Amino acid sequence: MYALNDALRDALGAGLLRSDPVSGGDINDAFRLELTDGTRVFMKANRSAGPGLFRAEADGLEAIRATGAIRVPRVIAAGEDAAIGAFLLLEWAESATPARGFWEDFGRALAAMHAAPGYDRFGWATDNAIGMSPQINAPRDRWTAFFRDCRLAPQFRRAERWFDAADRKRAARLLDRLGDLLVEPERPSLLHGDLWSGNFIAGNDGRAWLIDPAVYAGHAEADLAMTELFGGFHPRFYDAYREVRPLQPGYPQRRDLYNLYHLLNHLNLFGGGYLASVQRILRRY
Secondary structure: HHHHHHHHHHHHHHOOOEEEEEEOOOOEEEEEEOOOOOEEEEEEEEEEEEEEEEHHHHHHHHHHHHOOOOOOOOOEEEEOOOOEEEEEEEEEEOOOOOOOOHHHHHHHHHHHHHHHOOOOOOOOOOOOOEEEEEEEEOOOOOHHHHHHHHHHHHHHOOOOOHHHHHHHHEEEEEEEOOHHHHHOOOEEEEEOOOHHHHHHHHHHHHEEEEEEOOOEOOOHHHHHHHOOOOOOOOOHHHHHHHOOOOOOOOOHHHHHHHHHHHHHHHHHOHHHHHHHHHHHHHHHH
16 A cells, blocks of 8 residues: 555655554445554545545635644545555544533534635535535526535436436425515634534544535535534534524525435435425425
8 A cells, every 4th residue: 555655654744553453434444553652643545536536525625624623634645555545544543532611612613614714605615425426516696596406406417217207396386486585694704514413523522523424615504504403412512603693584494405405415326215206395485
């Protein structure tokens, strides 16, 4: 594994001693690396993905880190190795006991990330991925246009084979009237993009660390909606978030529209078990 060893020596000055598989890799293989100087490193690898997948993830982690609002694992290197495929090397984070006030701190930290300056258009400089699906990030000046053209419409096109004529008609009607259903934020926010309970950990300091981002600049509501899709976070998280960044009126009525994107993506990635949830939202709107 010459490319991996080169990356480790260039970044950390030590070579690979051993590699042990660890849990947590749904799409990618995950490993704990021990280096010749005793340092531990987390590695995810994927033989079927090109190096661009992990370089985009590294870019997202660095963007979140640069806000200074919330922790992420430090990016060490990304590359490609003939033996293991594309790889991403990150700071090793032991799973710690959540610190006192974990959920309140998490809510305030995410609100601060969403408030970070520097974004004046919706989208991102490059496309990335949501799971293993391509995520189009072509910049737009309006949130509604971005969410329609770069989020819902591509997923609807991929899901055509699952839909009957009534579903297709409802999908077309939804896209046509999306501007009446969504609201524009005051300005774009940096979003994690895939913020469910599997994509944060209690890091080495017992505070919330974000992992596995699919970043772009969008409406902060889209991140919050995703947190509620698969069971939701602790109520103290939402209370603390709203203390820092009150939500625009009508958010509960928009929440399912944001989560329709993720349900469509799950339908396209994992199959018909998600079709009923997609159809329920289409019928509602």
